[in-house]
Amino acid sequence: ATKARLDDATLDDVEDALISSDLGPSAAARIRERLRAKRFGLEISETELKEAVAEEIAAILRPVAIPLEITAFPRPQVILVIGVNGSGKTTTIAKLAHWLVEDDYGVLLAAGDTFRAAAIGQLATWADRIGVPLVRGPEGGDPASIVFDAVKQATDTGIDALVVDTAGRLQNKRELMEELSKIRRVLGKLNPEAPHDVLLVLDATNGQNALSQIETFKEVAGVTGLIMTKLDGTARGGVLVAAAEQYGLPIHAIGVGETIDDLRPFDPDLVARVIAGVA
Amino acid sequence: MFDSLSDRLGGVFDRLKGRGALSESDVREAMREVRIALLEADVALPVVRRFIDSVTEKAIGADVLRSVTPGQQVVKIVNDELVAMLGGALAEDGGDDHGKGVEGLNLDAKPPVVIMMVGLQGSGKTTTTAKLAKFIREKHGKKAMMASLDVNRPAAQEQLAVLGEQVDTATLPIVAGQQPVDIARRAMESARLQNHDVLLLDTAGRLHVDEALMAEMKAVAGVSAPTEVLLVVDSLTGQDAVNVAKNFTEEVPLTGVILTRMDGDARGGAALSMRHVTGKPIKFAGTGEKLDALEAFDPVRVAGRILGM
Ligand SMILES: Nc1nc2c(ncn2[C@@H]2O[C@H](COP(=O)(O)OP(=O)(O)OP(=O)(O)O)[C@@H](O)[C@H]2O)c(=O)[nH]1
Ligand SMILES: Nc1nc2c(ncn2[C@@H]2O[C@H](COP(=O)(O)OP(=O)(O)OP(=O)(O)O)[C@@H](O)[C@H]2O)c(=O)[nH]1
Ligand SMILES: [K+]
Ligand SMILES: [Mg+2]
Ligand SMILES: [Mg+2]
Numbered sequence: 001a002t003k004a005r006l007d008d009a010t011l012d013d014v015e016d017a018l019i020s021s022d023l024g025p026s027a028a029a030r031i032r033e034r035l036r037a038k039r040f041g042l043e044i045s046e047t048e049l050k051e052a053v054a055e056e057i058a059a060i061l062r063p064v065a066i067p068l069e070i071t072a073f074p075r076p077q078v079i080l081v082i083g084v085n086g087s088g089k090t091t092t093i094a095k096l097a098h099w100l101v102e103d104d105y106g107v108l109l110a111a112g113d114t115f116r117a118a119a120i121g122q123l124a125t126w127a128d129r130i131g132v133p134l135v136r137g138p139e140g141g142d143p144a145s146i147v148f149d150a151v152k153q154a155t156d157t158g159i160d161a162l163v164v165d166t167a168g169r170l171q172n173k174r175e176l177m178e179e180l181s182k183i184r185r186v187l188g189k190l191n192p193e194a195p196h197d198v199l200l201v202l203d204a205t206n207g208q209n210a211l212s213q214i215e216t217f218k219e220v221a222g223v224t225g226l227i228m229t230k231l232d233g234t235a236r237g238g239v240l241v242a243a244a245e246q247y248g249l250p251i252h253a254i255g256v257g258e259t260i261d262d263l264r265p266f267d268p269d270l271v272a273r274v275i276a277g278v279a
Numbered sequence: 280m281f282d283s284l285s286d287r288l289g290g291v292f293d294r295l296k297g298r299g300a301l302s303e304s305d306v307r308e309a310m311r312e313v314r315i316a317l318l319e320a321d322v323a324l325p326v327v328r329r330f331i332d333s334v335t336e337k338a339i340g341a342d343v344l345r346s347v348t349p350g351q352q353v354v355k356i357v358n359d360e361l362v363a364m365l366g367g368a369l370a371e372d373g374g375d376d377h378g379k380g381v382e383g384l385n386l387d388a389k390p391p392v393v394i395m396m397v398g399l400q401g402s403g404k405t406t407t408t409a410k411l412a413k414f415i416r417e418k419h420g421k422k423a424m425m426a427s428l429d430v431n432r433p434a435a436q437e438q439l440a441v442l443g444e445q446v447d448t449a450t451l452p453i454v455a456g457q458q459p460v461d462i463a464r465r466a467m468e469s470a471r472l473q474n475h476d477v478l479l480l481d482t483a484g485r486l487h488v489d490e491a492l493m494a495e496m497k498a499v500a501g502v503s504a505p506t507e508v509l510l511v512v513d514s515l516t517g518q519d520a521v522n523v524a525k526n527f528t529e530e531v532p533l534t535g536v537i538l539t540r541m542d543g544d545a546r547g548g549a550a551l552s553m554r555h556v557t558g559k560p561i562k563f564a565g566t567g568e569k570l571d572a573l574e575a576f577d578p579v580r581v582a583g584r585i586l587g588m
Pocket of ligand 4: 119
């Protein structure tokens with residue numbers, strides 16, 4: 001392969017490519033500077049350059065690639081799933097439940113979204129398909145009372161994992177965020193350790209607003225980990241790089257489609273290569 | 280984290296003070312700040328490039344360079360150009376359908392006038408379909424029917440049925456197992472027989488790179504001959520906006536865009552990307568989950584928001 005000295009024009013191209021992957025201008029500029037510091041003026045081929053970019057990104061992502069594990073004892077491990085509207089929470093819960101069932105864990109779902117039209121029916125259909133029980137209440141009912149019942153049922157029946165769906169909410173809606181912290185408090189009433197996990201579901205097609213989502217949901221609901229959905233499209237999810245630098249929250253998994261088999265463990269090297277345009 | 284553009288440009292020009300009149304390179308330096316502001320607002324990179332080129336050309340005009348407040352002049356040029364690209368200022372009266380810059384729905388066709396909703400998964404199509412049905416009755420005084428062609432997402436058709444009750448609009452009865460093109464045909468026939476003025480077709484979310492689903496969408500457009508094909512886009516969208524806009528534009532004859540979740544705190548740069556790549560007007564903004572949360576898209580407000588001002 002032909003090599004050329006790494007110059008500013010090439011570094012500009014790298015920075016632009018990173019911005020196109022949604023890293024945002026600051027994170028993209030930081031990676032550019034790191035590359036410049038290490039290799040400016042050195043002979044490098046295009047492939048080597050991309051590999052170098054991928055390595056910079058992977059170094060940022062590796063520390064936050066932490067799988068979701070079921071360890072809670074006494075049972076159940078309570079997993080609360082939150083995020084903005086339409087990000088993929090309900091579908092991700094179905095995928096996660098399927099994943100856990102495959103690993104022989106007993107799973108219970110809670111239909112904590114009583115607001116959106118047919119949200120309960122959506123989760124009920126998934127529960128049926130996967131073959132797991134579901135705690136549900138009336139449409140328009142109080143989500144807090146449903147999650148309370150769900151923790152009780154999960155505890156009484158010795159279920160390994162309780163996964164709680166919630167209504168989508170934009171992080172700037174004060175009242176809805178307050179409702180979320182209430183749901184969180186109610187989960188802890190019967191079991192002070194609960195929720196053990198608070199998963200924020202991010203949509204890969206979202207841009208820099210994902211950072212504000214992390215910031216606010218973390219503050220209000222104590223996010224413990226991230227899942228990014230819709231990485232099967234052309235969006236590359238580069239915002240995860242900025243997120244890893246700023247918040248250091250574990251990234252557990254990614255969604256790559258609409259079926260129950262489409263959840264993957266978060267592989268930092270693969271995602272880094274996709275963002276860098278190697279894979 | 281987000282300094283307003285005025286502050287940032289103010290900083291640039293402050294540093295330049297005492298050097299006398301502004302030079303072309305001073306303007307170019309300021310444009311680097313504008314570029315970053317646009318990128319932070321998620322305007323897609325190729326769109327940012329073209330915008331900066333066009334604005335730079337205007338801003339290096341002699342009037343600007345010699346003015347006493349070049350910083351403000353540049354901000355004004357940037358803002359005006361952005362407003363123009365987003366569709367122009369609304370009419371003074373807040374914009375009814377005839378106001379300048381407000382692109383309403385085209386319902387002047389042989390009934391049932393078909394409106395087809397398309398877009399990525401979770402962008403807000405189903406909710407917006409119901410909002411439009413309500414809008415069409417209340418603002419146009421016309422009778423609409425809705426049909427869900429989403430056979431993929433669990434309970435998608437039930438979702439539309441529930442929303443239909445909430446906005447007091449008929450929905451096509453669900454026939455389990457029927458496929459989208461056949462549902463569209465049945466909906467056309469039913470709307471005709473029941474004398475509905477407008478038929479709203481809600482479709483499943485699809486990725487623009489999913490060939491099978493994109494072909495299905497084309498087939499639906501083929502049998503229903505929609506007067507409006509509206510691309511529903513999440514205002515939180517990032518750089519992917521260009522890919523989405525380009526692919527949907529190539530596959531179906533889009534007539535407009537609806538930006539949802541404008542009630543969020545995203546800067547909404549996707550608006551500019553959408554407008555630029557599709558060449559189609561942004562007809563409405565979704566501003567909430569409630570079914571009356573639909574507004575005319577306001578280029579002035581959105582321009583200010585994109586620039587952080
Ligand atoms: N292509 C793709 N689509 C996905 C993925 N995850 C979810 N979806 C789709 O995105 C849409 C929204 O998903 P939901 O699970 O309903 O999202 P939600 O966050 O529960 O939505 P609300 O409850 O309305 O806030 C559905 O059409 C899903 O099929 C993914 O990883 N890839
Ligand atoms: N805050 C807010 N939420 C919205 C808006 N429009 C839609 N939503 C919410 O976004 C989520 C997804 O909306 P849907 O209408 O189901 O989206 P969709 O495009 O039909 O989704 P799929 O059919 O799965 O592709 C729901 O929770 C809606 O309530 C809006 O303008 N503002
Ligand atoms: K779908
Ligand atoms: Mg949901
Ligand atoms: Mg839908």
